[in-house]
Amino acid sequence: MRNLLDLQKQLLPDLIEVFKKRYTILHHIAVSRVVGRRTLASSLDMTERVLRGEVDFLKEQGLLEADSAGMRVTASGMKLLEQMEPMIKELFGLTDLEERIRGIFGLDQVIVVPGDSDVSPYTKKELGRAGAAVLRKQAVKDGVIAVTGGSTMAEVANHLTPSTQLKGNWFVPARGGLGESVELQANTIASTMAKRASGQYRLLHVPDHLGEEAYQSLIQDKTISEIIEVIRSASMIVHGIGEAMVMARRRKVDEETKAKLLADGALAEAFGYYFDRSGVPVHKMPTVGLRLEDIQRTETVIAVAGGQSKGESIAAVLRFGHENVLVTDEAAARGILQHADEQEQD
Structure with missing residues (x-):
């Protein structure tokens, strides 16, 4: 061809x-x-x-x-x-971008859609459509699918449709809720996905950001501990990726922690962890939900994130080395490769 x-x-x-x-x-x-x-x-x-x-x-x-x-x-x-x-992927040069990213980061699959979701709502919708297609294809029968929040994940939920593989799945939030609009919280996205896929869901009604004392108290509650156990047994994780300082501001992180994140070189945030440019976790938010060890043993981890501004952040999370599939857009893909080239030169 x-x-x-x-x-x-x-x-x-x-x-x-x-x-x-x-x-x-x-x-x-x-x-x-x-x-x-x-x-x-x-x-x-x-x-x-x-x-x-x-x-x-x-x-x-x-x-x-x-x-x-x-x-x-x-x-x-x-x-x-x-x-x-x-x-179309050949015409837009996307096939080459997909193969290069897949090879550099050792991923099973990379899907790149045209455009830049930072500036085009249509590109973000297409990210959602592509993410939903991968989720349907990768799902195992009667599995548990943990999902994070955010606008891109909301688009994935909006484009999900029923399939035989998804019907018996449980959709759960990967973590507690952020202090943001309800429609972008993981609970809402998990329930939307379940309804659209004819699956089932369980919700986690706790704040995302907890002090240690509150955290220890909550996990003693039987209802909370049961849902946490389900979340941590997930066979698939579908998550977004954020820029470290943008996410810190969204989570209303205190100034001392922000200064520490900057000093430690935090570039990216995913599932409550902050990563530096080499993919090393440098900070963890005290949150109820998935832990690093849960992510490391999950069968399938799918990242859905795009936008020119996130290229470096996505590359940092890919360096962590526990993603199986990346769904991104052309602008982010070029940023990822630029970051990879700079890393190699260093």
């Missing part, structure tokens, strides 16, 4: 551009599920006149349908998008 694409680029460069444009339109509508033409034109930075012509063509091919609510991709369109994915 690569040789054919190279020939097309040389002999029919205009055709390749048309191909990319129509794929992008179809893909954006698929990710949005239903969208109006004006909204789509604005998102794609395309005039409504140009978009109207392309939409009419796609409707004639039976790939799109429209009503008063907006445009949506037909079953034929969804099938075509799925068939086109390997070719």
Whole structure:
């Protein structure tokens, strides 16, 4: 396929551009599920006149349908998008990025979606769609799936659909709740995933950030200790990755701890741990939920994170060495490789 694409680029460069444009339109509508033409034109930075012509063509091919609510991709369109994915990855140079990251960090699989989720809500939705697809594929029957919070994980939950493998699974929060909007907390995401996947869920109704005395008291409670035991038996962990200082601010960490994180070179945060650029955990928040040893023995660990700003943070967590699958976007992937190159030069 690569040789054919190279020939097309040389002999029919205009055709390749048309191909990319129509794929992008179809893909954006698929990710949005239903969208109006004006909204789509604005998102794609395309005039409504140009978009109207392309939409009419796609409707004639039976790939799109429209009503008063907006445009949506037909079953034929969804099938075509799925068939086109390997070719699109080649066209956008994503296959090479995936293979390079997989080789450097020893991962089982890397999935890179086009764009930068820092600036494009569509890219973040596509991260969610890709993350949900991996979760469905990797799930084992009657397993326990622990999930963290955050906006990217919320998108994964929104794109999850029922499957035979997921039906008997239990979805649980990997940790207590953050002091943030309810829809982004791990409890909410676990319950949403369970409902969308026709699975079951259990929740952990405790604060994320605890003092040692409060922590010791809570784990003595039978109800709390039972759910913690379930969480720590997870066969799969699906989590996001954050920038260390951004997460410290979100968690309202005290100034002394922030200063220590900076002094220790903390770059990334995942599942309550802060990591330096070599992937070494330099700080742990006193939280109820997953421990480092639980993560190290979990069968499948899937990270879903993107955005140009997170490239270095994602690389730091990958250096920790216990991820199996990474789902990221193009901007973050390039940042990850840049960080890897700098590490090698050091």
